[in-house]
Amino acid sequence: MKREQKAKATNEFNQVVMGNSLSKDAWRRLRKNKMAVISVVIVAIYMLLAITAPILPIYSYDEIVNEHQNLLPSLTKTSGELMWDKKLSDLYTQAWRQNRLTVTDAENEILEAWVLKGQATKVWDYLLEEGNRQLAEGSFEWSAAEKRTLDNLEKKIASDIQITIQKVWQTNQETGKKINISKMAVKDLVQLYADLLGVPTEPIVTQYTYEITESVSKEIQAEVTDLSKEEYALMAEQRLSDMSGKDYDKLIKANIIAKINSTVKDMALYELKSDASQASTTYPFDKEMSITDTVSASIKAAKMHDRRYYLGTDRLGRDLMSRIIYGSQVSIAIGLIGTFTSVLIGVILGSLAGYIGGKVDYFIMRVVDIMYGLPYMLLVIIAMAIFGRNILNLFFALAIISWLTISRMVRGQIMSLKNQEFIEAARSMGASTGRIIFKHLVPNSLSVIIVFSTLRIPSFIMTESFLSFLGLGVQAPFASWGSLVGDAVGGMTLYPWRLFFPAIVMTIFLFAMNFLGDGLRDAFDPQSKNQL
Amino acid sequence: MAEATTTRQPLLTVTDLKQHFPIESGFILKRQIGAVRAVDGISFSVYPGETLGIVGESGCGKSTTIRSIAQLYKPTAGKVMFNGLDLVNASKDELLKARKDIQLIFQDPYASLNPRMTVRQIISEPLTIYSNRKMLQPEMTKEEIETRIEELMERVGLNKAFKNRYPHEFSGGQRQRIGIARALALNPKIILADEPVSALDVSIQSQILNLLNDLQKDLGLTYLFIAHDLAVIEYISTRVAVMYLGIIVELSESRDLYHNPLHPYTKALLSAAPIPDPAIERKRKRIILTGDVPSPIKEHKGCYFYERCPMRMEHCATNIPPLHQVSEGHEVACWLYE
Numbered sequence: 001m002k003r004e005q006k007a008k009a010t011n012e013f014n015q016v017v018m019g020n021s022l023s024k025d026a027w028r029r030l031r032k033n034k035m036a037v038i039s040v041v042i043v044a045i046y047m048l049l050a051i052t053a054p055i056l057p058i059y060s061y062d063e064i065v066n067e068h069q070n071l072l073p074s075l076t077k078t079s080g081e082l083m084w085d086k087k088l089s090d091l092y093t094q095a096w097r098q099n100r101l102t103v104t105d106a107e108n109e110i111l112e113a114w115v116l117k118g119q120a121t122k123v124w125d126y127l128l129e130e131g132n133r134q135l136a137e138g139s140f141e142w143s144a145a146e147k148r149t150l151d152n153l154e155k156k157i158a159s160d161i162q163i164t165i166q167k168v169w170q171t172n173q174e175t176g177k178k179i180n181i182s183k184m185a186v187k188d189l190v191q192l193y194a195d196l197l198g199v200p201t202e203p204i205v206t207q208y209t210y211e212i213t214e215s216v217s218k219e220i221q222a223e224v225t226d227l228s229k230e231e232y233a234l235m236a237e238q239r240l241s242d243m244s245g246k247d248y249d250k251l252i253k254a255n256i257i258a259k260i261n262s263t264v265k266d267m268a269l270y271e272l273k274s275d276a277s278q279a280s281t282t283y284p285f286d287k288e289m290s291i292t293d294t295v296s297a298s299i300k301a302a303k304m305h306d307r308r309y310y311l312g313t314d315r316l317g318r319d320l321m322s323r324i325i326y327g328s329q330v331s332i333a334i335g336l337i338g339t340f341t342s343v344l345i346g347v348i349l350g351s352l353a354g355y356i357g358g359k360v361d362y363f364i365m366r367v368v369d370i371m372y373g374l375p376y377m378l379l380v381i382i383a384m385a386i387f388g389r390n391i392l393n394l395f396f397a398l399a400i401i402s403w404l405t406i407s408r409m410v411r412g413q414i415m416s417l418k419n420q421e422f423i424e425a426a427r428s429m430g431a432s433t434g435r436i437i438f439k440h441l442v443p444n445s446l447s448v449i450i451v452f453s454t455l456r457i458p459s460f461i462m463t464e465s466f467l468s469f470l471g472l473g474v475q476a477p478f479a480s481w482g483s484l485v486g487d488a489v490g491g492m493t494l495y496p497w498r499l500f501f502p503a504i505v506m507t508i509f510l511f512a513m514n515f516l517g518d519g520l521r522d523a524f525d526p527q528s529k530n531q532l
Numbered sequence: 533m534a535e536a537t538t539t540r541q542p543l544l545t546v547t548d549l550k551q552h553f554p555i556e557s558g559f560i561l562k563r564q565i566g567a568v569r570a571v572d573g574i575s576f577s578v579y580p581g582e583t584l585g586i587v588g589e590s591g592c593g594k595s596t597t598i599r600s601i602a603q604l605y606k607p608t609a610g611k612v613m614f615n616g617l618d619l620v621n622a623s624k625d626e627l628l629k630a631r632k633d634i635q636l637i638f639q640d641p642y643a644s645l646n647p648r649m650t651v652r653q654i655i656s657e658p659l660t661i662y663s664n665r666k667m668l669q670p671e672m673t674k675e676e677i678e679t680r681i682e683e684l685m686e687r688v689g690l691n692k693a694f695k696n697r698y699p700h701e702f703s704g705g706q707r708q709r710i711g712i713a714r715a716l717a718l719n720p721k722i723i724l725a726d727e728p729v730s731a732l733d734v735s736i737q738s739q740i741l742n743l744l745n746d747l748q749k750d751l752g753l754t755y756l757f758i759a760h761d762l763a764v765i766e767y768i769s770t771r772v773a774v775m776y777l778g779i780i781v782e783l784s785e786s787r788d789l790y791h792n793p794l795h796p797y798t799k800a801l802l803s804a805a806p807i808p809d810p811a812i813e814r815k816r817k818r819i820i821l822t823g824d825v826p827s828p829i830k831e832h833k834g835c836y837f838y839e840r841c842p843m844r845m846e847h848c849a850t851n852i853p854p855l856h857q858v859s860e861g862h863e864v865a866c867w868l869y870e
Contacts, residue, residue, distance in 0.1 A: 008696070009692065009693045009694070009695045009696050010693055011691065011693035012693070017693040017694060017696060017697065018696055018697075019650050019651075019696040019697040019698045019701065020697070020698060020701060021648070021650075021698050022647060022648060022698065022700070023648075420643050420644075421638040421639070421640055421643040421644035422643060422644050422645055422646045424599070424604055424636070424638070424644075425636060425638060425644055425645075425711075425714070426646075426657070427604055428602050428604060428631065428634075428635070428636045429631065429635075429657060429658040429661055429714075429718075430627075430628045430631045430632075430658075430661055430662070430665075431657070431661050432661075435661070440646050440648075443646075443648040444646065444647065444648055446648075
């Protein structure tokens with residue numbers, strides 16, 4: 001490619017003469033298609049967000065905050081304020097039920113009607129406003145118990161902090177050098193942990209040995225099912241003894257570091273919660289704190305209830321926005337990788353069948369026919385059941401089944417192309433079968449393949465979503481658009497945003513992909529454009 | 533000229549070449565129930581430096597002959613001797629080596645060039661294929677291939693500045709020139725031209741024919757040239773073979789054939805061509821053949837032309853006339869001249 005670009009041809013006026021390839025032509029036409037361009041931009045934004053998700057300033061997608069369950073999406077209010085409102089409306093509703101909060105008969109009737117229709121959110125919203133008004137007027141007062149609850153909540157909102165340990169160092173007392181604990185030897189780590197807890201090292205060694213064995217046998221249990229306990233234990237032992245010393249050390253290290261981190265976190269939290277530090281620190285911060293004489297840690301801390309959830313939270317208090325962004329990672333990856341693999345398999349088999357013909361064609365096409373005969377979804381479900389439910393197997397299961405259509409299509413294309421004179425010309429020049437297929441036939445059917453793949457991506461995403469919706473797709477804590485929608489269906493009436501946002505995000509992407517596919521088809525085949 | 537050709541060693545000899553396409557029936561166990569006898573036993577020789585024209589109506593097997601000779605189809609029977617090598621039974625490597633010297637020019641300049649390739653890629657393709665296989669004598673570097681492309685483009689009358697362009701950016705005549713340049717790339721000895729001008733308009737036809745003539749003179753090429761246009765064949769050929777229903781009915785020096793056609797089919801064919809002189813054209817008595825061309829599936833026991841021949845005899849119905857020399861360099865397959 002590079003060489004060709006260098007070898008420029010110039011005419012007698014020393015002007016560069018450039019060819020105008022069919023694909024260049026198509027690209028020019030695509031750029032004229034407004035919808036397609038918008039779609040390209042939308043798809044690009046989605047991809048950018050999905051790729052940059054780890055560095056975006058969003059909360060972790062799997063961080064569960066129990067107090068933040070089912071919070072409303074809000075651009076202005078912090079989670080603390082939302083919690084407060086939620087608690088208030090809860091209490092007002094109770095008071096209304098106990099007839100302490102009095103409303104007019106007409107209002108009562110409306111409220112009852114809402115309750116009957118199951119529109120609890122409306123009741124809450126209404127009573128929150130009404131209660132706040134009456135509280136201000138003085139016609140309603142909290143009971144002592146309620147007051148206590150609210151006071152407690154207020155204190156909690158003000159004081160709860162969330163910290164993450166980023167790095168832990170040990171300071172060598174003689175040299176004064178700081179060492180990152182992830183770079184320490186296993187023995188020193190164990191010693192450090194024992195010192196932190198103030199216990200001898202032996203029980204720690206026993207503990208981690210036990211824990212590692214447990215986790216290994218759990219791993220085995222996930223891989224193979226239907227074995228007795230003894231067999232599992234035996235396999236675990238076998239695997240542990242197969243492991244090299246280095247690998248085993250890695251496991252110990254991971255185990256101990258996690259423990260040190262959590263201990264350090266506890267200690268730091270204890271210190272930050274003390275009254276003295278509460279008065280003096282401002283949140284959020286990101287600084288180094290010394291935990292003991294020798295141990296220090298880089299700590300990120302923020303007020304727990306200062307968080308903002310622009311798209312609300314889900315049933316476990318996880319940020320819906322970051323879940324959608326991380327979910328799009330999975331969904332788009334499945335769309336792209338699934339399409340890529342199926343196109344790869346389909347093009348190779350389809351072109352072989354189409355070009356070679358005869359028995360090869362017959363054999364491949366009968367395989368395709370048989371696989372077509374089997375129910376598509378059932379095959380995927382069986383594959384997922386056999387090979388286990390994880391994302392890789394999902395890719396695999398989708399790919400092995402979805403190459404059928406494209407192989408048929410490519411076969412048809414190639415059959416119509418292979419009797420063209422330029423193929424005969426290539427054969428008369430002694431071109432090999434591979435060269436004819438990949439240099440002549442496939443490039444000439446590329447437009448069809450590209451259009452088909454583009455239109456295939458949404459269908460992959462839909463399939464994945466459907467599987468996730470059924471619980472066969474991605475497993476928690478990972479998310480995909482389908483699993484988000486599936487999770488949200490349960491609380492549809494009370495928490496509509498949990499359904500709405502993933503659904504709208506997915507719809508926009510699928511729309512964009514379809515428009516792009518249509519645009520590409522029009523661009524590659526201008527005659528087919530349906531115009532007045 | 534006749535003396536010269538007979539004394540020389542033929543470059544290409546086709547002996548009793550048959551190309552039958554089987555007609556199969558049955559679902560899995562296929563059974564052959566017949567065959568389309570596209571080429572049904574033809575023999576001829578092509579001598580170095582000459583142009584053998586093959587003429588005949590549509591469907592008489594002209595193109596199939598060329599494709600069988602180029603081994604694009606595997607011939608059913610017969611021999612194609614080229615440079616002492618039987619192409620039909622040649623091994624893959626021998627065939628590849630021989631193919632370097634046999635190149636094709638195709639009929640449709642729109643279909644014979646890959647629309648996804650630039651002119652550079654198209655013309656250099658044979659060179660790349662053979663250089664990848666290390667069969668190029670002498671070996672060429674990429675730069676040498678580049679200069680060769682430019683040289684070829686100038687040779688066939690294309691501006692070398694257009695080498696990055698794609699076929700759809702050219703006119704029919706220019707495309708045919710690209711096809712010719714591609715055929716010339718490997719310095720072939722013989723070029724099999726499959727109606728190279730029939731898809732072009734008349735003025736372009738003459739340009740292309742002149743180009744082919746010039747190339748023959750300069751490079752010492754041999755042509756096997758197919759056309760259904762008698763004027764084109766008369767202009768370019770040294771010898772002409774007339775084909776009918778998969779066989780050669782008459783083979784002769786070009787001038788001889790046009791002035792003294794012997795076979796009734798040749799006579800009819802020549803009389804079908806209009807003469808660009810209204811006076812003669814009006815007086816001229818045309819031979820009009822009755823009936824249709826028989827199906828090529830039919831197996832013949834007698835003369836292939838029997839059903840339509842205005843001069844058929846009883847003898848013709850049951851005996852196939854062999855190609856028989858009537859005069860020096862003039863062969864005809866007809867019982868009339870026995």
